[in-house]
Amino acid sequence: MGYAVIFMHRQFSLQPYSRHYSYSTNCFLDFVELSNDGGIEVNSQYVPKMKPILERYQKAKQDGTLLLINFVTVADYLFLLRSVTQIMKILKERAMFYLAAAVSDFFIPSQKMVQHKIQSAEGGLTLTMDQVPKFLKPMVTNWVPEGFIVSFKLETDPSLLVDKSRQALTRYGHQIVICNLLTTRKAEVTFITKDSELKISLSKEEANNGVEIESKIIPELVKRHDLWIKNTKKEQA
């Protein structure tokens, strides 16, 4: 069974497939050149890498297996997430929620925002920010209680990492926290569940060859999700 993906992302952030060609030192126009027949073509040196990406992107578009939805503010994100979960609820245990968006912990609610640009004549500025509502609790308890929910925790202090992840798991009651450290996040993550802990990392060689940690995270999650589906069905039988 394959997956269809609803990709919620902040406006202008990196997106599947095109991410390989966004935010690069070169801009899009550096990849193309005028062709002999009056058109514009991708410079042949970039074709071998771009072709498989383009083919996979076009297949996803054609099959309708990738839906991109963008948001701007934290409030947008929360409302959108609730809507998406309500729609996905029908999938029951077959829905996986991969909550990797790095949503801010603090925000300024719109009713506390000033109407006009803040004048800087008076010197410094003191901002008071509210905590972003913890949506995982209602999500796990009410929105999609049968879903397979994966949250992420990024820390900078190694001594807090596992404890904070376990706390989140206990507090919200979902299935997995994937935690990582800011400095090593592209090479190492730890899967924390109620009764297990699995470290996944890239070898130096893999990292040097451009292997991405997600290529190890996703198969592991799919395996666990399959098990989750099987176990849920068993319970219902």
Add this chain to the structure above:
Amino acid sequence: MGYAVIFMHRQFSLQPYSRHYSYSTNCFLDFVELSNDGGIEVNSQYVPKMKPILERYQKAKQDGTLLLINFVTVADYLFLLRSVTQIMKILKERAMFYLAAAVSDFFIPSQKMVQHKIQSAEGGLTLTMDQVPKFLKPMVTNWVPEGFIVSFKLETDPSLLVDKSRQALTRYGHQIVICNLLTTRKAEVTFITKDSELKISLSKEEANNGVEIESKIIPELVKRHDLWIKNTKKEQA
């Protein structure tokens, strides 16, 4: 006489030429398709618009008339600006400085930053920010006193706009403030000088046809800069 441009920009912000294909709803991969000869080409429907942009971009690269330099933090920006002005000082009155970067008014200096991620367990967050140093005064007075310096002022409150622009002009002693309002910034700007005020705007028809206000700002600035060069030479004669 033509211009060579040093384009200081925040990392990942829109850039000359490629801006037409960045941040769009479509991603880069939506513009291209596999061609019959095994390569990748730009879909013919996009060629007419893209071709003149690509040609101008390639000419600028070939002539070396566009230098892109990126920055991330406010501190990066200020150091970079000082370095660039020091290098451009040799151009004397022939250098124009177009200070359109929307640099934040407030920042947190690195020595006040915490080492680790801020924990959200304690509720809200109060941030105290310092004012970004006003660099226009030293720039006008010491760094490039002969240069033609254009600053920008954006406000949300129409009643403040012209007064605040005149204040800046008096305080810093440079040549022009171009001011605009957040809501109408793409259709109307006002040039403020010591003894004049000129409103430049797009007609509804121009706006609907995709004419950009910059296409009127730049020729006007070039005209005034030419006059600045001529007058400086006259004074020296």
